[in-house]
Amino acid sequence: MKFLERPSPPTGLRRFVVRLPIHLYRMRLGRLMGDRFLLLEHIGRKSGKRRQVVLEVIERSEGGYVVCSGFGKKADWYRNLMRRPDAAIQVGRRRLDVTAHPLDPAEGGEIMARYAPRHPKAAVRLVHLMGFTVDGTVDDFRRVGRELPFLRLS
Incomplete structure (x- = not known):
């Protein structure tokens, strides 16, 4: 594993494109995103307003859904959840507190080491977007996973 540089959150046109899936959920078409993605509704730590973001589900279990902050602990949604951990998610048609x-x-x-073999192409793209290069071994993904903040939503 090699750390390049953690990218900044998207702005401008890229931000618009990244946020398009939110509109699918708003139009009650979240089922089109399948169960690999979820809509997270949380409260802004400064504004107190409701915020939304679509995240990839890294792992799903009876304990809940695991998501990862690819932009690190500085991502707004991550910081908001650290301040106010109660939120709501929508996965497909299901809505849960x-x-x-x-x-x-x-x-x-360990979660990242399990994710990579299940979704090898997505895992390589994902870690590259987060500023890492990997040689594709499970140990490399495990090292990346230790560098990133994960949350269990239960």
Whole structure:
């Protein structure tokens, strides 16, 4: 694993494109996103207003849904959940109230090591977008997972 430079959150046209899936959920078409993505509704830590973001589900279990902040601990949605962990998610047609629980780096590493073999192409693209290069080994993905903040939404 090699760390390049953590990219900044998207702005301008790129931000508009990244946020397009939110509109699918608003039009009640969230089922088109399948169960690999979820809409997270949370409260802004400064504004107190409702905020929304679509995130990829890294892992799903009876304990909830695991998501990762690819832009690190500075991502607004991550910081908002650290301040106010109660939120709501929509996965497909289902809407659930959840509480965000941060995971320790070792657990994040193991989750990423399980994710990579299930979705190899997506995993390589995902870690590249986050500023890492990997050689494709599970150990490389495990090391990346230890560097990123993961949350369990349960």
